[in-house]
Every structure is written in structure tokens, then in C-alpha cells.
Amino acid sequence: MNSLTDAFFGAFQLILRADPTLLSIIGLSLQVSVTAVAIASILGLALGSLVAVSRFPGRGLVIAVLNATMGLPPVVIGLLVYLLLSRAGPLGAYGLLFTPTAMVIAQVILITPIIAALSRQTIEDAWREYREQLASLGVRGASAARTLLWDSRFSLVTITLAGLGRACAEVGAVMIVGGNIDGVTRVMTTAIALETTKGDLPLALSLGIVLVLIVLAINILAQSLKSFAERRYG
Amino acid sequence: MTKQLRLQALGVVGACLATIGINAANAQERFITVASTTSTEQSGLFGHLLPIFKKDTGIDVRVVALGTGQALDTGRRGDADVVFVHDKVAEEKFIAEGFGVERIEVMYNDFVLVGPKVDPAKANGRDISVGLKRVADSKAAFVSRGDKSGTHAAELRYWKAAGVDLDATKGAWYRETGSGMGPALNTASAMNAYILTDRGTWLSFKNRGELAIQVEGDAKLFNQYGVMLVNPAKHAHVKKDLGQRFIDWVVSPAGQKAIADYKIGGEQLFFPNAKPPMKKAA
Numbered sequence: 016m017n018s019l020t021d022a023f024f025g026a027f028q029l030i031l032r033a034d035p036t037l038l039s040i041i042g043l044s045l046q047v048s049v050t051a052v053a054i055a056s057i058l059g060l061a062l063g064s065l066v067a068v069s070r071f072p073g074r075g076l077v078i079a080v081l082n083a084t085m086g087l088p089p090v091v092i093g094l095l096v097y098l099l100l101s102r103a104g105p106l107g108a109y110g111l112l113f114t115p116t117a118m119v120i121a122q123v124i125l126i127t128p129i130i131a132a133l134s135r136q137t138i139e140d141a142w143r144e145y146r147e148q149l150a151s152l153g154v155r156g157a158s159a160a161r162t163l164l165w166d167s168r169f170s171l172v173t174i175t176l177a178g179l180g181r182a183c184a185e186v187g188a189v190m191i192v193g194g195n196i197d198g199v200t201r202v203m204t205t206a207i208a209l210e211t212t213k214g215d216l217p218l219a220l221s222l223g224i225v226l227v228l229i230v231l232a233i234n235i236l237a238q239s240l241k242s243f244a245e246r247r248y249g
Numbered sequence: 250m251t252k253q254l255r256l257q258a259l260g261v262v263g264a265c266l267a268t269i270g271i272n273a274a275n276a277q278e279r280f281i282t283v284a285s286t287t288s289t290e291q292s293g294l295f296g297h298l299l300p301i302f303k304k305d306t307g308i309d310v311r312v313v314a315l316g317t318g319q320a321l322d323t324g325r326r327g328d329a330d331v332v333f334v335h336d337k338v339a340e341e342k343f344i345a346e347g348f349g350v351e352r353i354e355v356m357y358n359d360f361v362l363v364g365p366k367v368d369p370a371k372a373n374g375r376d377i378s379v380g381l382k383r384v385a386d387s388k389a390a391f392v393s394r395g396d397k398s399g400t401h402a403a404e405l406r407y408w409k410a411a412g413v414d415l416d417a418t419k420g421a422w423y424r425e426t427g428s429g430m431g432p433a434l435n436t437a438s439a440m441n442a443y444i445l446t447d448r449g450t451w452l453s454f455k456n457r458g459e460l461a462i463q464v465e466g467d468a469k470l471f472n473q474y475g476v477m478l479v480n481p482a483k484h485a486h487v488k489k490d491l492g493q494r495f496i497d498w499v500v501s502p503a504g505q506k507a508i509a510d511y512k513i514g515g516e517q518l519f520f521p522n523a524k525p526p527m528k529k530a531a
Contacts, residue, residue, distance in 0.1 A: 101326045101327070101328050102326055102327030102328050102484055102486065103325075103326040103327055103328075104326075107327070110486065112328050113282060113311065113313060113328070194311075194313035195313070195314070196282075196311045196312060196313060197296075197312065199311055209291075211431070211432070211435070212287070212291065212429055212430070212431025212432050212435075213291050213431050213453060213454065213455065214431060214434060214435060214438070214454040214455040214456030214457070215455045215456070216455075216456055
């Protein structure tokens with residue numbers, strides 16, 4: 016009980032003190048996750064909407080694979096990216112292992128399937144509704160996908176936020192490919208894991224509370240932007 | 250539509266540039282990557298040493314803290330410039346395979362057997378063999394790292410020296426966690442079990458619960474650390490000169506003094522014992 020109250024108290028102290036080390040860890044967390052989500056959104060929305068509006072043999076299998084890859088364990092993705100980027104691996108010459116770039120790559124692989132699978136469903140529902148209308152206007156293929164993406168933009172914000180939540184909360188992959196190097200690749204989740212291993216459970220939990228508050232703030236911001244836009248342009 | 254896409258693209262390009270910017274800025278700095286063990290990182294030794302080294306040489310050191318087995322593998326794959334670990338047998342194998350240039354002894358610390366304050370196995374004493382034999386005989390709960398780390402290798406050697414055949418006797422009382430020193434200590438603390446740990450991690454560990462040191466001071470418990478440059482002949486990109494400067498520094502009088510100066514609660518954690526260099530480094 017005592018450590019729980021300690022943890023909450025500690026979290027507020029951490030925020031109030033605005034410790035520069037903590038701020039740089041938070042900064043890196045956001046930078047890595049937001050970059051990964053931005054790239055994954057472009058890839059995922061393009062892939063999801065194209066699968067939604069096209070019909071081809073094996074489409075059912077593609078959808079099943081997309082849905083299944085949402086459940087890829089981060090540690091497995093981490094290992095895969097580690098082996099690719101390691102000096103002994105195929106992309107070793109670039110020296111990307113243990114850098115923030117490696118963490119972004121791992122998170123893009125983690126989040127793209129989530130955004131693709133969820134947006135595929137959303138776009139497909141919209142497509143069912145507007146298919147004939149679009150067909151009568153001669154809009155099909157990629158341009159139909161673009162039209163439907165724009166039309167479903169408010170639902171897609173939520174999907175992107177789901178991706179961001181996953182990115183910010185993930186520890187297994189970034190630990191392996193980043194190495195949790197102090198001042199270089201240490202992010203919120205790996206710092207929490209480190210404090211846990213040091214047995215400083217209240218500090219670990221405090222950091223966890225700070226992380227939850229940051230993610231909450233981002234979601235509130237996105238939510239208010241969305242409702243503002245809906246009122247204004249929706 | 251185009252407006253949204255343009256905005257999104259702009260954001261992505263900006264974020265990518267920012268990330269590349271970080272990497273580029275880092276590339277201009279002089280840094281080496283050291284694969285080391287959780288005991289040196291989590292005890293705070295590197296936090297104490299590296300700023301002094303940076304001040305002396307201007308070189309940044311990026312530490313990736315792993316178990317000894319994993320740290321050596323990181324060196325084998327060429328993902329580190331220097332390996333700084335504590336398992337003599339494994340280190341000599343690393344050198345024999347040609348992955349390391351030369352193994353240089355730096356310092357030692359010691360292992361301690363930690364267990365419940367009430368000591369149900371009556372393991373308390375100065376002899377690690379006697380202590381472990383009593384733990385096995387009484388089948389008191391024991392937590393093992395079970396992760397091929399240097400500490401795990403040492404634990405297995407101590408069981409052998411104690412005349413305990415683990416394969417024959419291990420049962421529910423012997424729990425392999427397959428985790429690092431800290432997580433294993435958290436497990437032992439929650440289960441009120443015996444565990445072998447290095448003193449540094451124990452001293453900086455905060456979640457001790459009902460655990461206390463039961464065996465310490467046995468000469469067999471000394472734990473030697475070695476440092477090795479990853480062989481540039483195997484991995485051409487290894488930062489040979491910067492890595493060698495780090496090695497030369499930790500065994501120099503300045504580096505050895507910095508190691509001896511590191512204390513937690515007035516207790517010295519690591520005892521420098523580098524031999525005076527045979528050949529003078531430039």
C-alpha cells in the first residue's frame with residue numbers, strides 16, 4: 016500500500032521537478048513513437064484502403080494475414096530487426112543497431128499492420144455504402160480509396176491513436192534494438208524496465224504514471240482537434 | 250484531401266529529418282559502444298566512471314548492459330567495440346575463437362549468498378560450499394538466474410564445488426528464472442528465497458524485503474572482470490583506436506583509482522587489480 020502512495024506522490028514530484036534527464040527521455044519516447052506512427056500511417060492507410068476497394072484472388076488470405084499480424088509479439092519483431100541491422104546481418108553496413116532509427120524501424124513494423132487492418136475494415140464499410148455512387152461517377156481503384164480515406168478521416172484518427180498508444184507502451188522491441196543506452200536510446204518504457212530491475216519499484220511506477228499522463232494528454236488533444244474539425248468542417 | 254495528405258507528409262518528413270538529425274549529430278561525436286554486464290551498469294559503476302573518462306579523453310561511451318553470454322555474443326556479431334564482462338572461461342573462449350584481441354584483467358568484486366533473514370537452511374557462514382550444501386539439503390527455495398550470464402556460470406561452479414549434483418537433486422525448490430540479476434532478485438525477494446548475487450547489484454538493490462547476506466568473504470567468491478577489444482580483423486568497422494584508449498584508461502592509474510573510489514553507502518564495490526602494462530600504449 017505504502018509503495019503505491021509513494022509511487023503516485025513520486026510521479027507528481029517528477030513532473031513538478033521537470034528533471035532534464037526525464038524530459039530528454041520523454042522527448043525521445045515521443046520522437047521515436049510519433050515518427051513511427053507517421054510512417055506507419057502512410058503505409059498502413061495506403062495498404063488498408065487499397066485492400067478495401069480492390070478484389071483479387073487470395074484477398075481473404077491477405078486480410079487474414081493482416082489481422083493476424085496485429086498480434087505479432089514485439090520481442091519477435093525486435094529480434095527480427097536486430098538480426099537485420101546487426102553488423103553480422105544483411106543491413107549491418109549501415110551501423111543502425113542501438114540507434115533511435117532502429118527503434119523507429121521496429122515500431123513501424125509493429126504498428127503498420129494495426130493501422131492497415133483496422134483502416135481496411137473502416138474503409139470497406141464506407142465502400143459498401145458508396146460503391147454504386149462512386150462507380151456511377153467513374154471513381155474506382157486508387158482514387159476511390161483516396162475519396163473514402165478522406166470521407167472516413169475522423170474514424171481514422173482513432174485508428175492512428177491506437178497505433179500511437181501501442182508504440183508508446185511497447186518495450187520488448189525497443190529494448191532489443193535500442194539497447195537502452197543512457198542518453199541515446201533510453202525511452203520511457205525501457206527506463207521503467209530498468210528501474211524495475213534495480214528494485215526501485217516506486218520510481219518505476221512513478222515513471223509509468225508519467226507515461227500514462229502523457230499518452231492521455233495526447234489523446235485529449237487529438238480528441239478535441241477532432242471534435243473541433245467535425246463541428247467546423249464535418 | 251490533398252491538404253491533409255500534404256500536412257501528413259510534411260509531418261513525416263519533419264520527424265524523419267529530426268531522427269536522422271539525431272543520428273548525424275551522434276555520428277560526428279566520438280563514441281564507442283561497450284557491451285557489458287548488468288552488474289557494472291546497474292550498480293552505478295559506469296555512471297561514475299564514464300563522465301571521468303569523457304573528461305579525460307572527450308570520448309563518449311555507450312553501454313549496452315546484458316548478461317555476460319549475451320554481451321560476448323554482441324561482440325561476436327560486431328555490434329560492440331569493446332566487451333567488459335566477468336566469466337574468465339567464456340572470455341578465453343571468445344579470444345581463442347579470434348573475436349577478441351586480448352583479454353585484460355581490470356578489477357574484481359565478489360559474490361554473496363543472500364537469503365531469508367531467519368535463514369531456514371542455516372546457510373550462514375563464510376564458506377560458500379557449506380552454505381549451498383545446506384540450502385540443497387534442506388530444499389530451501391533457491392532462485393537461479395538460469396540465463397547463461399557470468400553470475401549463472403559462477404553459481405553452477407559453486408554447486409559443483411559444493412558436491413551438489415543439480416541435475417539429480419533439483420526440484421521445486423530450485424527455480425530458474427531466465428532473467429537478469431535485478432529481476433531475479435525481485436523474484437527471490439517475493440519468494441523469500443536464497444540467491445547468489447554480485448555485491449554491487451545487491452548494494453544498489455532497493456526491494457530487499459526480508460532478505461539479508463548469509464555467506465560472504467569466501468575467497469572462492471571473488472569475481473574477476475576482464476576487458477577485451479573486439480577484433481578489427483573480424484569486424485573492420487570496430488573503432489580500434491577509441492576502443493583501445495578506453496581499455497588503456499581503465500587499467501591506467503587514473504582509471505583504477507576511479508574504480509576504487511566508487512562507493513555505495515561507504516562500501517567499496519569493485520577492487521581494481523589490473524597488472525601493470527607490459528607494453529606501453531601510445
